[in-house]
Amino acid sequence: MAGALEGKVVLVTGGGSGIGRATALLAARQGARVMIADYVPEGAEKTVAMIKEGGGTAACVAADVAVTRQVEDLIQKTLETYGRLDGAFNNAGIEGAMAETIACTEENFDRVVAIDLKAVWLCMKYEIPQMLKQGGGAIVNTASIAGLLGFPGIPAYVAAKHGVVGLTRTAALEYAQKNIRVNCVCPGVINTPMVQRAFDKGGMREADAIAGEPIGRLGKPEEIAAGVVWLLSDAASFVTGHPLTIDGGWTAR
Ligand SMILES: NC(=O)c1ccc[n+]([C@@H]2O[C@H](COP(=O)([O-])OP(=O)(O)OC[C@H]3O[C@@H](n4cnc5c(N)ncnc54)[C@H](O)[C@@H]3O)[C@@H](O)[C@H]2O)c1
Incomplete structure (x- = not known):
């Protein structure tokens, strides 16, 4: 049986860690040729090696997605490598410092917004023209349950992720008639290096995170990957502008 992303370039x-790596691996298993971008080249190279070991097709580019020139180059290299772009998972993000509103520094606020919000817009800005040329495409951005609810101690992150939901809905409306679907995922607390860092920084206790999840455990990166691959696939052909919560029931409370 053909994979859900057979013939597509994603x-x-x-993609060098956590949710991005799990999604790159699943996309490749579902038939996509994958381009991985990360500003930590070792992580991206490891994901490429893992995909190749599994018989898939992957390449990587070292890029900071908060820098315009590097995003332009990334799209250019994807086209040089594979000749097209069918799907994009704009997922790179940082947690930033754990500090409530009055203690949050301007530097932290600017850095978090630059990577977690502005970079998502920048990526779409350079991905969508190629999709328009090809006659269609699918984009999934990574928001968070912090894009839907307030969380004390991470004001910049919450603001950025709310912004991603808004950007997603707007781009979805702008390109709905051009065969480009734009959605986002809103993960709950997923067991990745980012969340382990948040536990280590004391911004969140693991026991509280687990207690916040009605399902009673942290999510796995593969559980987000499954939703992203579905949204990127033709199976989601009537889904656009949707913030898909994959959160163990967190936002059902
Ligand atoms: N883990 C969670 O509980 C959770 C929950 C909701 C949302 N998210 C979001 O999911 C996404 C992935 O997070 P994760 O948990 O897999 O984290 P992670 O730290 O394991 O992976 C993030 C990857 O993004 C890369 N990256 C960061 N900034 C970058 C930049 N400017 N340019 C290029 N690459 C960059 C990092 O090097 C890393 O490889 C983030 O947007 C995060 O905010 C995570």
Whole structure:
């Protein structure tokens, strides 16, 4: 049976770790040729090696997606490598410092918004023209349950992720008639290096995170990957502008 992404070229930003890596691996298993972008080249190279070991097709580019020139180059290299771009998972992100509103520094606020919000717009800005040329495409951005609810101690992150939901809905409306679907995923607390860092920084206790999840455990990166691959696939052909919560029931409370 053909994979859900057979014949498609898919770009994954932040593909060197966590949710991005799990999605790159699943996309490749579902038949996509994958381009991985990360500003930590070793992580991206490891994901490429893992995909190749599994018989898939992958390449990577070292890029900071918060820098315009590097995003332009990334799209250019994807086209040089594979000749097209059918799907994009704009997922690279950082957690930033854990500090409530009055303690959050301007530097932290600017850095988090630059990577978690502005870079998502920048990626779409350079991905969509190629999709328009090809006559269609699918984009999935990574928001968060922090894009739907407030979380004390991470004001910049919450603001950025709310912004991603808004950007997603707007781009979805702008390109709905051009055969380009734009959705986002809103993960709950997923067991990745980012979340382990948040536990280590003391911004969140693991026991509280587990207690927040009605399902009673942290999510796995593969559980987000499954939703992203579905949204990128033709099986989701009537889904656009949707923030898909994959959160163990967190936002059902
Ligand atoms: N883990 C969670 O619980 C959770 C929950 C909701 C949303 N998210 C979001 O999911 C996404 C992935 O997070 P994760 O948990 O897999 O984290 P992670 O730290 O394991 O992976 C993030 C990857 O993004 C890369 N990256 C960061 N900034 C970058 C930049 N400017 N340019 C290029 N690459 C960059 C990092 O090097 C890393 O490889 C993030 O947007 C995060 O905010 C995570």
